[in-house]
Amino acid sequence: MRINKIIHRSMRANDEGLWLVWAQCVINGQYRYCALMYDTFEEAKAVKEGQVLDIEKTRFSIRNYG
Numbered sequence: 813m814r815i816n817k818i819i820h821r822s823m824r825a826n827d828e829g830l831w832l833v834w835a836q837c838v839i840n841g842q843y844r845y846c847a848l849m850y851d852t853f854e855e856a857k858a859v860k861e862g863q864v865l866d867i868e869k870t871r872f873s874i875r876n877y878g
Contacts (some may be wrong), residue, residue, distance in 0.1 A: 813838065815835050821834075830849050
C-alpha cells in the first residue's frame with residue numbers, strides 16, 4: 813500500500829486511544845480513501861506522502877465515499 817496523499821491528521825486520540833491519519837492510498841493499483849490507525853502521535857506524524865506501508869502490519873480501514 814502506497815500513500816498517495818495525506819488528507820488530514822487527527823490532533824487528538826479517538827475514544828479507543830488511536831491516532832488517525834486520513835489518506836488517499838493505492839492498494840492493488842486502485843486509489844482508496846483510508847483511515848490509518850496508530851498508537852502514538854509520533855507514529856501518526858511520521859507518515860509521509862509517497863511512503864510504502866506493509867499492508868499486513870498496518871492497521872487501517874478503507875472508507876467508501878459516493
